[in-house]
Amino acid sequence: MRLSFPRNRACQELSRRLQIRNSNYVRIPSLGVAQAARFSTRSTSMAPKPTIAKMSSIVDEASGTPSVVPPRNPYGPNPSDFLSRVNNFSIIESTLREGEQFANSFFDTEKKIEIAKALDEFGVDYIELTSPVASEQSRRDCEAICKLGLKSKVLTHIRCHMDDARVAVETGVDGVDVVIGTSQYLRKYSHGKDMTYIINNATEVINYVKSKGIEVRFSSEDSFRSDLVDLLSLYKAVDKIGVNRVGIADTVGCATPRQVYDLVRTLRGVVSCDIECHFHNDTGMAIANAYCALEAGATHIDTSVLGIGERNGITPLGALLARMYVTDREYVTSKYNLKKLRDLENLIADSVQVQIPFNNYITGMSAFTHKAGIHAKAILANPSTYEILRPEDFGMSRYVHVGSRLTGWNAIKSRAEQLNLHLTDAQAKECTNKIKQLADVNSLAMDDVDRVLRQFHADLQ
Numbered sequence: 028m029r030l031s032f033p034r035n036r037a038c039q040e041l042s043r044r045l046q047i048r049n050s051n052y053v054r055i056p057s058l059g060v061a062q063a064a065r066f067s068t069r070s071t072s073m074a075p076k077p078t079i080a081k082m083s084s085i086v087d088e089a090s091g092t093p094s095v096v097p098p099r100n101p102y103g104p105n106p107s108d109f110l111s112r113v114n115n116f117s118i119i120e121s122t123l124r125e126g127e128q129f130a131n132s133f134f135d136t137e138k139k140i141e142i143a144k145a146l147d148e149f150g151v152d153y154i155e156l157t158s159p160v161a162s163e164q165s166r167r168d169c170e171a172i173c174k175l176g177l178k179s180k181v182l183t184h185i186r187c188h189m190d191d192a193r194v195a196v197e198t199g200v201d202g203v204d205v206v207i208g209t210s211q212y213l214r215k216y217s218h219g220k221d222m223t224y225i226i227n228n229a230t231e232v233i234n235y236v237k238s239k240g241i242e243v244r245f246s247s248e249d250s251f252r253s254d255l256v257d258l259l260s261l262y263k264a265v266d267k268i269g270v271n272r273v274g275i276a277d278t279v280g281c282a283t284p285r286q287v288y289d290l291v292r293t294l295r296g297v298v299s300c301d302i303e304c305h306f307h308n309d310t311g312m313a314i315a316n317a318y319c320a321l322e323a324g325a326t327h328i329d330t331s332v333l334g335i336g337e338r339n340g341i342t343p344l345g346a347l348l349a350r351m352y353v354t355d356r357e358y359v360t361s362k363y364n365l366k367k368l369r370d371l372e373n374l375i376a377d378s379v380q381v382q383i384p385f386n387n388y389i390t391g392m393s394a395f396t397h398k399a400g401i402h403a404k405a406i407l408a409n410p411s412t413y414e415i416l417r418p419e420d421f422g423m424s425r426y427v428h429v430g431s432r433l434t435g436w437n438a439i440k441s442r443a444e445q446l447n448l449h450l451t452d453a454q455a456k457e458c459t460n461k462i463k464q465l466a467d468v469n470s471l472a473m474d475d476v477d478r479v480l481r482q483f484h485a486d487l488q
């Protein structure tokens with residue numbers, strides 16, 4: 028545990044250039060929250076070493092406080108629900124397909140290969156690529172990624188059309204994801220086809236892809252604004268001819284978790300193949316919807332790094348894993364290389380020129396920073412008091428903010444101990460009052476706090 032603010036050399040340099048005295052993360056937002064967040068996101072690995080991880084165990088041992096271990100994970104799988112897949116799911120990582128549809132995205136071949144390798148190293152089950160008929164370069168890139176020999180399976184995403192399917196199967200992919208709009212909106216204003224045409228066409232495409240010995244998924248588009256009877260009949264028909272997965276897509280981000288649960292549970296009773304789900308985030312439901320889909324029995328979830336995609340994107344990879352980690356830590360930590368998440372997100376953020384949000388799941392600047400005195404005290408005794416995710420599992424560090432008017436004496440005493448300055452509880456409280464007085468005027472940087480502590484200690488001698 029680090030008793031400091033998230034800051035780093037880049038951050039200091041930025042402040043120096045902007046002539047801001049001794050930067051800390053409270054001041055930096057005046058330069059733009061996003062900028063501060065971005066630097067701070069990277070800062071954690073470069074931050075000065077002193078940790079208090081050890082200190083918290085000493086506190087525990089010394090006080091003899093028994094650890095609070097809940098008897099069973101209350102957020103874990105319901106053992107009597109045999110259809111739930113919250114502890115057995117696959118990720119279809121679509122940064123190189125849905126993510127390419129993000130307004131700022133442009134990935135050249137080299138970048139696509141770098142991203143594909145990083146996703147593979149992270150351990151995603153599938154990597155989905157832009158349709159090879161989108162452009163000549165897209166087709167060549169798809170072939171190049173297929174030749175990398177990744178552990179993740181490589182998929183490409185096509186319209187439900189024989190012309191697309193013929194090109195897709197020649198690229199060397201492990202599977203083809205077929206999609207067609209089924210809502211009234213898309214049937215009327217997009218492709219203009221009726222349900223009979225859709226079923227016949229889907230049958231032809233699926234049989235063709237299957238004949239090539241690779242996986243095939245059939246997804247409707249705009250599923251939540253499609254007629255339920257139409258949808259279920261379509262899924263039943265494609266399941267019967269042996270599709271590997273059917274897909275549900277909340278293309279406009281309108282679905283609620285309860286609607287998702289109901290549709291997936293119903294579908295689970297209608298098809299025997301796997302069920303993939305794809306959620307847009309227009310109304311902030313994409314993570315909750317993905318979780319509910321798994322609870323209802325979906326087997327595959329589409330994600331993209333940082334959630335990039337059309338409009339404001341889809342379920343972010345990191346967010347889904349944060350959620351699922353709480354549900355089944357063992358499953359998630361053993362399957363995915365969580366310590367690579369930050370590098371993966373930085374790679375995408377750089378590629379599409381966005382900042383990592385300050386409140387991003389896991390890697391955000393403040394994701395593991397504790398500030399109020401009450402929080403800091405408990406965190407120092409046992410991090411589980413105010414953390415459901417263990418930062419170390421994600422290669423992240425925990426911070427305790429010690430330079431604000433909200434800072435408590437326990438945090439100040441811990442900081443003093445890190446500096447090798449012994450204070451009694453009464454002295455720590457007195458010094459904390461001084462710090463609070465100063466912090467009432469200005470937020471303090473770590474150096475300021477240390478200076479006050481050293482002076483206070485020297486005056487005692």
Ligand SMILES: N[C@@H](CCCC[NH3+])C(=O)O
Nearest residue numbers: 206246248274276278305
């Ligand atoms: N981006 C499309 C594709 C859906 C396919 C599902 N994997 C949508 O949101 O509808």
Ligand SMILES: [Zn+2]
Nearest residue numbers: 125278305336
């Ligand atoms: Zn989408």
